[in-house]
Amino acid sequence: MKQQATPQPLMRVTKPRLYEQLVAQLLAYIESASLGPGDLLPAERDLAERLGVSRATLAQALVALEVLGVIDVQHGTGAVLVYRPSIATVIKGLREHRNRLPEIVEARSTLEVKLAELAAERRTDADLAAIENALQVMSEEIAAGDRGAHGDELFHQAVTTAAHSPVLAQLMTFIAEMILETRLESLAQPGRPEQSLASHRTITAAIRAQDPAVATAAMLSHIELVSDVALLK
Incomplete structure (x- = not known):
C-alpha cells in the first residue's frame, strides 16, 4: 500500500x-x-x-x-x-533590513553608551571642541531644511574619538554602514532632527562637565529615541 x-x-x-x-x-x-x-x-x-x-x-x-x-x-x-x-529584489532587501534593525540598535546601545561614559572621563579640550563643532554643523543643516545627517555622523564620530578607546573605535567602524541605515531611518521621522539635536546637546553637556553617569544615561536615552522608527511599527 x-x-x-x-x-x-x-x-x-x-x-x-x-x-x-x-x-x-x-x-x-x-x-x-x-x-x-x-x-x-x-x-x-x-x-x-x-x-x-x-x-x-x-x-x-x-x-x-x-x-x-x-x-x-x-x-x-x-x-x-x-x-x-527589480521589485522583488528591493522588497527582499527591505524585509532583511527591517529584520536587521533591532540587532543594530542592540549593538549601538552597547557600544555607544560605553563610549559616552569614557568620553566624559577622558575627553580633552580638543575633543570637546570637535563635539561642539558637530553640533553646530547639525544645527546649521536643520536650519537650512535638511535632516542633519552629516552633523549627526560627525557628532557620534567625535564622541567615539573622545573616548580614546581604539578597540571600541574599531568596532564602531565595523558597524558604521549599518548605523547609517538607522540614521537615515530615524532622521526621516517628522520632528526627529530637532529632537536628535537636543539629545546631542544633553550628551555634550555631560561630557563637558565630565560626568560619566549623566553621559551614560543621556546616550542611552538618545539611542532609545533614534531607534523609534516607523519601519519597525
Whole structure:
C-alpha cells in the first residue's frame, strides 16, 4: 500500500505593509517612465498626490529606497535615481533590513553608551571642541531644511574619538554602514532632527562637565529615541 506524503502546513498569508506597496508602485513608475541612473523623480508633493498618501507616508517609502541605495535624496534637488533594480529584489532587501534593525540598535546601545561614559572621563579640550563643532554643523543643516545627517555622523564620530578607546573605535567602524541605515531611518521621522539635536546637546553637556553617569544615561536615552522608527511599527 502506497504511503501518503504528509501535507505541508498552510502558512498564513501576510498582507504587504503600506510602505512595501508604495515602494512597489514607485519602482513600477520608474520602469514605465524609463528613468535611468541620474534621472530625477517627481517632487514629493506630486508623488504623494498621485499615490493618494500623505507626504509623511511617502517619505517612509523614499527613505527605505535611499537606505538600499536605489535613490539618493538630495536637499534642494529631490530624489535622484541611482540604479533600477527589480521589485522583488528591493522588497527582499527591505524585509532583511527591517529584520536587521533591532540587532543594530542592540549593538549601538552597547557600544555607544560605553563610549559616552569614557568620553566624559577622558575627553580633552580638543575633543570637546570637535563635539561642539558637530553640533553646530547639525544645527546649521536643520536650519537650512535638511535632516542633519552629516552633523549627526560627525557628532557620534567625535564622541567615539573622545573616548580614546581604539578597540571600541574599531568596532564602531565595523558597524558604521549599518548605523547609517538607522540614521537615515530615524532622521526621516517628522520632528526627529530637532529632537536628535537636543539629545546631542544633553550628551555634550555631560561630557563637558565630565560626568560619566549623566553621559551614560543621556546616550542611552538618545539611542532609545533614534531607534523609534516607523519601519519597525
